[in-house]
Amino acid sequence: MTGRLDFHSLETxxxxxxxxxxxxxxxxxxxxxxxxxxxxxxxxxxxxxQAPWQPQGIIAxxxxxxxxxxxxxxxxxxxREVGWLSHRNWLQPGFYQSLALIGGIATVVEISLQHPFSxxxxxxxxxxxxRQIWQNLNRESAPFEADEFALRRAQFRGYxxxxxxxxxxxxxxxxxxxxxxxxxxxxxxxxxxxxARNLSPGSS
Numbered sequence: 524m525t526g527r528l529d530f531h532s533l534e535t536x537x538x539x540x541x542x543x544x545x546x547x548x549x550x551x552x553x554x555x556x557x558x559x560x561x562x563x564x565x566x567x568x569x570x571x572x573q574a575p576w577q578p579q580g581i582i583a584x585x586x587x588x589x590x591x592x593x594x595x596x597x598x599x600x601x602x603r604e605v606g607w608l609s610h611r612n613w614l615q616p617g618f619y620q621s622l623a624l625i626g627g628i629a630t631v632v633e634i635s636l637q638h639p640f641s642x643x644x645x646x647x648x649x650x651x652x653x654r655q656i657w658q659n660l661n662r663e664s665a666p667f668e669a670d671e672f673a674l675r676r677a678q679f680r681g682y683x684x685x686x687x688x689x690x691x692x693x694x695x696x697x698x699x700x701x702x703x704x705x706x707x708x709x710x711x712x713x714x715x716x717x718x719a720r721n722l723s724p725g726s727s
Contacts, residue, residue: 561583
């Protein structure tokens, strides 16, 4: 009987939390982000796309563990994951995305016209553009940009920038305890602690 009650309680929390998290999203993101439950060894919170070229993203949450985290930490961790997904969108408008599209179309046209040299040139431009997009998506600054997205969005939900930075830092600190050798997380944590102390030039 207790097990049934626990399951019902978790299910209720899960439904209410998904609605609450969706409310944290900017209106333009609500059709692009799907929040789903998961359980198992994947981690507390996992984001992915069904395919790199699709704008829709999925954020899967282990709600059994999630409910034990303070709400401000949950808010910032979720928003940070949204920011991470938004910065890893192959189709977001940009110079290299446009160049890859034009190059791809030109390659098809030149092949159909049986112009091998022109097709090779257009294909080369497309390949270089795709490579640059990949490098941009995986640049070292991407995790910091995702953190910044979370801080900015949290301010629309009533947090000050310093409060948001403190809550995200507290949540990240638990992650760092699991893997003390994670240098990138340590650097992100240091930056967030600086913002929380109101010492960052961008903290106003």
